[in-house]
Amino acid sequence: MGWIALKMLVGDRAKFLGIVMGLTFAALLITQQGSIFCGLMLRTCGQVSDITGADLWVMDPTVRYIDDVKPMLESNLYRVRGVEGVLWAVPLYKGQARVKISPEVARGRRAAVIEQVILLGLDDSSLIGAPPPYRVLAGNLRDLRLPDAVFVDSERLAKLYPSEDWTRVKKEGKTFYRRFLRRQLEMNDHRAVIVGVCEATRTFQTNPVVYTTYTRAKNYAPQERKILSFVLAGTEPGVSPKVVADRIRAQTGLGAHTASDFAWMTINYYARYTGIPINFGITCFLGFLVGTAIAGQTFYNFTIENIKQFGALKAMGVTNVRIVGMILLQALVVGLLGYGIGVGLAALFGWATQGGELAYFTPWLLLPITACSIVFICVLSSLLSVQRVIRLEPAIVFR
Amino acid sequence: MRVAEERRAPAAVATTGDEAGVEVAVRIRGLGKHFGTGEQRVQALRSIDWDVFTGQLTMIVGPSGCGKTTLLSVIAGILDGDEGEVSIFGEPLDRMSDRARTRFRATNIGFVFQQYNLLPALTAAENAAIPLVIAGWRRDQAVRRASEVLASIGMGKKLANLPSQLSGGQMQRVAIARALVHEPRLLVCDEPTAALDHETGQTVMQLLRDAAVRPDRAVIVVTHDNRVFQFGERIAHMDDGRIVRLEQRAASKPSLSDFSPLL
Numbered sequence: 001m002g003w004i005a006l007k008m009l010v011g012d013r014a015k016f017l018g019i020v021m022g023l024t025f026a027a028l029l030i031t032q033q034g035s036i037f038c039g040l041m042l043r044t045c046g047q048v049s050d051i052t053g054a055d056l057w058v059m060d061p062t063v064r065y066i067d068d069v070k071p072m073l074e075s076n077l078y079r080v081r082g083v084e085g086v087l088w089a090v091p092l093y094k095g096q097a098r099v100k101i102s103p104e105v106a107r108g109r110r111a112a113v114i115e116q117v118i119l120l121g122l123d124d125s126s127l128i129g130a131p132p133p134y135r136v137l138a139g140n141l142r143d144l145r146l147p148d149a150v151f152v153d154s155e156r157l158a159k160l161y162p163s164e165d166w167t168r169v170k171k172e173g174k175t176f177y178r179r180f181l182r183r184q185l186e187m188n189d190h191r192a193v194i195v196g197v198c199e200a201t202r203t204f205q206t207n208p209v210v211y212t213t214y215t216r217a218k219n220y221a222p223q224e225r226k227i228l229s230f231v232l233a234g235t236e237p238g239v240s241p242k243v244v245a246d247r248i249r250a251q252t253g254l255g256a257h258t259a260s261d262f263a264w265m266t267i268n269y270y271a272r273y274t275g276i277p278i279n280f281g282i283t284c285f286l287g288f289l290v291g292t293a294i295a296g297q298t299f300y301n302f303t304i305e306n307i308k309q310f311g312a313l314k315a316m317g318v319t320n321v322r323i324v325g326m327i328l329l330q331a332l333v334v335g336l337l338g339y340g341i342g343v344g345l346a347a348l349f350g351w352a353t354q355g356g357e358l359a360y361f362t363p364w365l366l367l368p369i370t371a372c373s374i375v376f377i378c379v380l381s382s383l384l385s386v387q388r389v390i391r392l393e394p395a396i397v398f399r
Numbered sequence: 400m401r402v403a404e405e406r407r408a409p410a411a412v413a414t415t416g417d418e419a420g421v422e423v424a425v426r427i428r429g430l431g432k433h434f435g436t437g438e439q440r441v442q443a444l445r446s447i448d449w450d451v452f453t454g455q456l457t458m459i460v461g462p463s464g465c466g467k468t469t470l471l472s473v474i475a476g477i478l479d480g481d482e483g484e485v486s487i488f489g490e491p492l493d494r495m496s497d498r499a500r501t502r503f504r505a506t507n508i509g510f511v512f513q514q515y516n517l518l519p520a521l522t523a524a525e526n527a528a529i530p531l532v533i534a535g536w537r538r539d540q541a542v543r544r545a546s547e548v549l550a551s552i553g554m555g556k557k558l559a560n561l562p563s564q565l566s567g568g569q570m571q572r573v574a575i576a577r578a579l580v581h582e583p584r585l586l587v588c589d590e591p592t593a594a595l596d597h598e599t600g601q602t603v604m605q606l607l608r609d610a611a612v613r614p615d616r617a618v619i620v621v622t623h624d625n626r627v628f629q630f631g632e633r634i635a636h637m638d639d640g641r642i643v644r645l646e647q648r649a650a651s652k653p654s655l656s657d658f659s660p661l662l
């Protein structure tokens with residue numbers, strides 16, 4: 001009976017397309033909005049994931065997320081190094097600085113460019129936390145040890161140099177960024193020289209990221225008594241980072257988290273206090289609702305319009321179980337089609353907007369979530385239709 | 400109440416199941432059926448006793464609302480009676496579970512509906528194959544067999560046509576093929592000519608009698624179209640939920656070729 005159900009389904013092309021389009025719309029909206037939400041949330045913790053190589057992040061115990069910097073005494077670095085299981089520990093400065101680019105340098109602009117930047121001060125000797133070599137677009141990481149040297153991130157470089165012809169990036173690729181090398185900046189009345197350009201995950205605050213050494217960061221940062229933002233630590237082989245984090249917490253009273261835990265802390269903070277999930281949740285829910293309304297009602301109407309045919313089949317000896325099977329098969333087919341096309345369109349959307357301003361990330365978990373939503377819509381509309389068909393007296397065919 | 404049979408037809412025809420080769424297909428005793436309750440209550444069938452025999456085309460006729468379609472629905476096992484007994488080929492319908500009755504219908508009963516009830520998305524051959532598919536045949540085998548049946552009733556050139564590409568008469572022929580393809584022992588037809596013009600109706604009735612009536616099969620046709628009464632060998636006249644008169648007649652047998660332009 002399966003082929004009969006499928007032929008009945010595709011027989012009325014307008015209705016068939018209507019159902020599939022409704023489900024496609026729902027799947028597209030759920031996946032697309034979910035991906036934008038995930039992309040946005042990932043940006044909140046972009047700096048945690050960008051700083052690689054450390055097993056643990058140690059911080060003031062009241063820190064709630066990456067941008068909630070509460071400076072510590074530098075002596076805490078040594079306390080962390082003294083904890084059993086810690087292989088190494090290095091300082092990390094993270095703060096806001098103001099970059100000024102003089103008019104003659106800012107090509108053609110009469111006024112100086114002044115921009116807030118996120119300043120990251122890396123351990124002078126190990127440069128732990130620096131972008132990995134594959135993310136360096138111009139320059140050499142070793143040059144960070146040169147006097148006044150800084151790396152800037154490529155994503156927000158346009159904010160510092162708005163007069164550049166940024167349309168050439170696509171054409172010239174990496175070589176485009178070489179022109180920024182050896183250009184000078186001014187931070188807190190101190191000279192800085194760009195020695196490299198690297199990729200960095202776009203931050204939630206949209207400010208450019210400037211990498212330098214920890215010692216130099218102290219000069220660029222506003223005067224403060226405490227300057228140590230985080231301690232990055234590596235653990236001894238064979239020792240669980242979580243166990244070492246527990247020891248650090250117990251022995252120093254500081255907060256200590258694995259990189260992934262800290263990333264989730266950051267995401268959870270933004271999710272809880274910014275209302276972003278509610279806004280996106282409403283959009284996703286509306287997509288779900290509209291999809292349910294369109295697909296559900298069309299599918300229901302489709303079944304109801306075929307009620308006499310189902311009645312005839314029942315009269316001819318088709319059992320309720322087989323009728324239900326036919327309707328579920330129809331729902332499954334339109335569900336799969338709607339899901340496939342919707343998710344495909346969402347992926348196409350993500351591909352078309354990649355590298356742009358839009359935060360877009362589709363985690364694998366979003367796909368089963370979308371699938372479950374579509375299944376729910378299909379099952380709901382099927383159940384509404386099915387109960388009408390099950391209750392249907394086959395004698396209807398004689399009326 | 401058992402209605403006495405009135406012999407009007409000139410030729411003597413068997414009226415009981417005692418005659419060789421003829422058996423009782425449908426036995427009804429004390430059948431009653433009502434719809435609604437209170438003031439809305441309508442008694443559709445009243446204490447009907449009746450037998451239908453194989454090898455005959457039996458008609459149920461009467462004015463609108465007299466209960467003929469209700470009687471046909473109960474005989475076909477798609478509606479329960481309130482009282483009395485109905486058995487088909489000795490199988491008591493009222494004692495069967497819903498599932499068993501559904502299975503019984505699939506195997507033993509063929510249906511011809513007034514509005515054809517063909518599935519619009521299926522071709523003529525596929526529509527005619529439905530009872531075989533219900534019985535578990537493979538699609539290709541079922542369609543092949545249905546095509547043979549359709550060809551035998553002059554629809555061989557329309558096998559791949561959708562119902563929307565067929566005339567009313569052709570659709571009813573497909574419906575007849577669908578009703579016969581699984582070789583049921585009982586064929587029930589509800590107003591098979593009501594949606595057709597006179598000539599096409601005559602052709603369809605002729606086809607029914609030629610193709611459907613067999614010694615081991617009973618054919619019951621509900622109709623209010625007195626122009627096709629001539630095809631009935633036994634006619635049950637109903638009024639107000641009762642069979643008020645049974646008429647036995649030798650049906651005229653015009654040739655199918657008389658209606659060939661319509662096929």
